[in-house]
Amino acid sequence: MHDDPVKTNRRRFLATSALAGACFLGPDSARSRVVLATDTGIRTATRRLDAARLLDLLDRALQSLFQAQTPIQAWKKVARPGETIGLKVNCLAGKWLSTSVALVEAVADRLQTVGVRAGNIIVWDRDSEDLESAGFRIAEGLSKVRCLGNDQTGFEEELVAFGSAGSLVSKTLTRLCDGVINLPVLKDHGIAGVSVALKNLFGAVHNPNKYHSNVGDPYIADVYMLPPIRGKVRLHICDATTAQYEGGPPFMPQWAWSCNSLLAATDPVALDYVAWQLIEKKRAENRIKSLAQVGRNPSYILTAADASHRIGIADPARIDVVRLTG
Numbered sequence: 001m002h003d004d005p006v007k008t009n010r011r012r013f014l015a016t017s018a019l020a021g022a023c024f025l026g027p028d029s030a031r032s033r034v035v036l037a038t039d040t041g042i043r044t045a046t047r048r049l050d051a052a053r054l055l056d057l058l059d060r061a062l063q064s065l066f067q068a069q070t071p072i073q074a075w076k077k078v079a080r081p082g083e084t085i086g087l088k089v090n091c092l093a094g095k096w097l098s099t100s101v102a103l104v105e106a107v108a109d110r111l112q113t114v115g116v117r118a119g120n121i122i123v124w125d126r127d128s129e130d131l132e133s134a135g136f137r138i139a140e141g142l143s144k145v146r147c148l149g150n151d152q153t154g155f156e157e158e159l160v161a162f163g164s165a166g167s168l169v170s171k172t173l174t175r176l177c178d179g180v181i182n183l184p185v186l187k188d189h190g191i192a193g194v195s196v197a198l199k200n201l202f203g204a205v206h207n208p209n210k211y212h213s214n215v216g217d218p219y220i221a222d223v224y225m226l227p228p229i230r231g232k233v234r235l236h237i238c239d240a241t242t243a244q245y246e247g248g249p250p251f252m253p254q255w256a257w258s259c260n261s262l263l264a265a266t267d268p269v270a271l272d273y274v275a276w277q278l279i280e281k282k283r284a285e286n287r288i289k290s291l292a293q294v295g296r297n298p299s300y301i302l303t304a305a306d307a308s309h310r311i312g313i314a315d316p317a318r319i320d321v322v323r324l325t326g
Helices: 005-020 051-065 071-075 101-113 128-133 171-176 197-204 219-225 268-285
Strands: 032-038 085-088 121-125 146-149 160-162 165-167 179-182 185-189 193-195 233-244 256-265 319-325
Touching: 032 051, 032 268, 051 071, 051 101, 051 233, 051 256, 051 319, 071 101, 085 101, 085 171, 085 197, 101 121, 101 233, 121 128, 121 171, 128 146, 160 219, 165 219, 179 197, 185 256, 185 268, 193 197, 193 268, 197 219, 197 233, 197 268, 233 268, 256 268, 268 319
Parallel strands: 032 319, 085 121, 085 179, 121 146, 179 233, 185 233
Antiparallel strands: 032 256, 160 165, 185 193, 233 256
16 A cells, blocks of 8 residues: 555655754744855856855855754755755746856755765756756756756646645645755845745746735745645755846846855745845945835735744844854
């Protein structure tokens, strides 16, 4: 007799959620840690990312996030040997404002160091065309890192719902991955205000176009609450090497800047709150109105922290921002 897939996934969730703190947060006592790691020398003379320095930045960010003695000890809190780990990238804006190939390679390297086989690492996003436009190569096989669009794996046939959201979820997430590392980009969004960790999971559902009214509130929080998503995302690493403070989600060079940073957290709400403030600061520096002033205040971040969601923390007094420089 075969295991019931729902029960099997439940067992896997209970066994692995402790790895990276994927749990429902209490209303008052909890705190969240967000690491903002910056290296102003991370680019080569040709403005490309220096792979060695990026890996070092990633290591320092993860070691600090988990307060581990070594980077490898930190990564062991994220994944175990034998698991399949999905890397949810964001490739909508092409190669100039997407999750960088260099960062994905660094994450895949560290996963392999802690015993995850290359063939058990899956880079995925909405569709193959987006992935290829960002510099990834669509690939399958057990001997190398796989790269798949939802157009290849499809969506579940059964609708899952929470609050205002009802969607079919990508089979890449539901059937192939034991856990997911979320790899969004730091950017402004012309409808939702900002598009970072929480909104990046729109790429896991079949109907994200339905969820953009009212500046994405409460839809973005509700989509993240869908059980297959909430139960599998373990870690968030925001690619802020190149960021954008206006004109997103497509790449607009006049509003992009070399932030040369990574943000890391197990709490997507806290990460999004910190990212929101970085974008607001950059807007102010460039004499652009705040997101609230232009009608795009990302209130969904606050909704994600409310008593109905408790995805994470949006109170700055309870967010510990650790700034690393190199």
